[in-house]
Amino acid sequence: MKAIVVGGGIGGLAAAVSLRRVGWEVVVHERAAAFGEIGAGVGVMPNALRALSWMGLEDEVRRLGTPRVSGGVRASDGRWLVHLPDVGQQKIIAMHRADLHGVLLRALPPEILFNDSEVTSVEELDADLVVAADGIGSRLRAELLPGAPGPVYAGATAWRGVAPGPYDLPITQTLGPGGEAGVLPLGDGRVCWYVARVAPAAADLDPVALFAGWHDPIPELVASTPDVIRHDIHHLPPLPTFVSGRVALLGDAAHAMVPYLGQGACMALEDAVTLAVVDGDLARYDALRRSRAQAVWRGSRIAGRLGIELTSPVALALRNFAFRALPPSVAVRGMTRFASWEVPTAGGR
Ligand SMILES: Cc1cc2nc3c(=O)[nH]c(=O)nc-3n(C[C@H](O)[C@H](O)[C@H](O)COP(=O)(O)OP(=O)(O)OC[C@H]3O[C@@H](n4cnc5c(N)ncnc54)[C@H](O)[C@@H]3O)c2cc1C
Incomplete structure (x- = not known):
């Protein structure tokens, strides 16, 4: 059986690795001049680590990443809203996105990878199976589901980068009025960070000025990073199906979500393994993936409403009070509620 994967991002490469593991012949077409990944950090959540383990890549991911066990949620003045000195089993592996992409790329033979190869x-x-892993602006999705809505602006813009450091920090998310920040330390002293702000699309904003009053070391991380990437945040309203004929939509092409739970790339890894487990049964792929990914999509949306989108001082005070009142075990359950996913079994659900 032959599969063609369109898109060589984290989702497309993961699909290629997974399908090859169950015996499919696979080629990958990537429109860019080279296979690569820009961006900053990615937190490999326990659900994504299970997917990578199924692909045979857990050791390599653990070698290149750093397990983070302590952290929590802070207010923009630095007060802890939820402080988790040890989140126990629910370890997150912090990695540079390029390293995760590289792990997947090295697991594939170069002769099946075609760059400069745009599929129109x-x-x-x-092919017997086409995997549309062509990202949020998916051309294949627009062709196959012409009535489905395309990406919409989610009301916030984000900047990301890797600060050279060295720093020794816990993993944190900081919630402030109309903005948020995330800090994901790598094991070598560098720190992947993002800051996001509610704003009109393409607004002319300077993140150094916007986050200057936030707690340390956020202003310094932003100001000391040489290459800062900016993204206006878009997401994709839920689709009625993830499949059409012999085509499966995967990753952001199927369910691009706002980044506030840090699960977008993790979902693409889950999709990839599930597609291989169902071995061409696309109705089952749709049944297994659509409800799961759309639940995480909604969870991310709610995280945004309770996080970055809150601006009223009363709502902020209530939210912060509620966070501080939570017992740590409840907070851990809430923050990791999507991390318990297991690889489906062949034939079962
Ligand atoms: C600010 C921000 C922070 C984020 N943080 C996290 C995080 O911490 N954790 C997490 O899990 N996720 C995070 N995400 C989400 C994550 O980046 C995406 O969900 C993930 O990268 C999607 O991977 P993908 O392979 O589906 O799509 P993409 O990475 O977009 O890859 C699509 C590929 O297809 C290629 N392509 C497109 N069209 C064609 C065509 N016609 N022919 C051939 N090739 C084509 C593109 O060049 C590209 O290489 C974040 C996103 C944002 C915006």
């Missing part, structure tokens, strides 16, 4: 229509592809 499903019609041009001769």
Whole structure:
């Protein structure tokens, strides 16, 4: 059985690795001049680590990443809202996105990877299975589901980067009025960070000025990073299906979500393994993936409403009070509620 994967991001490469593990012949087409990944950090959540383990890549991910066990949620003045000195079993592996992409890339033989190879229509592809892993702006999705809504602006813009450090910090998310920040320390002293702000699309904003009053070391992380990437945050309203004929939509092409739970790339890894486990049964892929990914999509949306989108001082005070009142075990359950996913079994659900 032959599969063609369109898109060589984390989702497309993970699909190629997974399908090859169950015996499919696979090629990957990537429109960019080279296979690569920009961006800053990615937190490999326990659910994503299970997917990577199924692909045979857990050791390599653990070698290149750093397990983070302590952290929590802070207010913009630095007060802890939830402080988790040890989140126990629910370890997050902090990695640079390029390292995760590289682990997947090295697991594939170069002769199946075609760069500078843009796919313009499903019609041009001769395969038993086509994997549309062509990202949030998916051309294949627009062709196959012409009535489905496209990406919409989610009301906030984000900047990301890797500060050279060295720092020794816990993993944290900071919630402030109309903005949020995330800090994901790598094991070598560098720190991946993002800051996001409610704003009109393409607004002319300077993150150094916007986050200057936030707690240490956020202003310094932003100001000391040489290459800062900016993204206006878009998401994709839930689709009625993830499959059409012999095509499976995967990753952001199927369910691009706001980044406030840090699960977007993790969902693409889950999709990839599930697609291989169902071994061409796309109705089952749709049944297994659509409810799960759309639940995480909604959870991310709610995290945004209770986080970055809150601006009223009363609502902020209530939210912060509620966070501080939570017993740590309840807070851990809430923050990791999507991390308990297990690889589905062949034939079962
Ligand atoms: C600010 C921000 C922070 C984030 N933080 C996290 C995080 O901490 N953890 C997490 O899990 N997720 C995070 N995400 C989400 C994550 O980045 C995405 O969910 C993930 O990268 C999606 O991977 P993908 O392979 O589906 O799509 P993409 O990475 O977009 O890859 C699509 C690929 O397809 C190629 N392509 C497109 N069209 C064609 C075509 N017609 N022919 C051939 N090739 C084509 C593109 O060049 C690209 O390489 C974040 C996102 C944002 C915006």
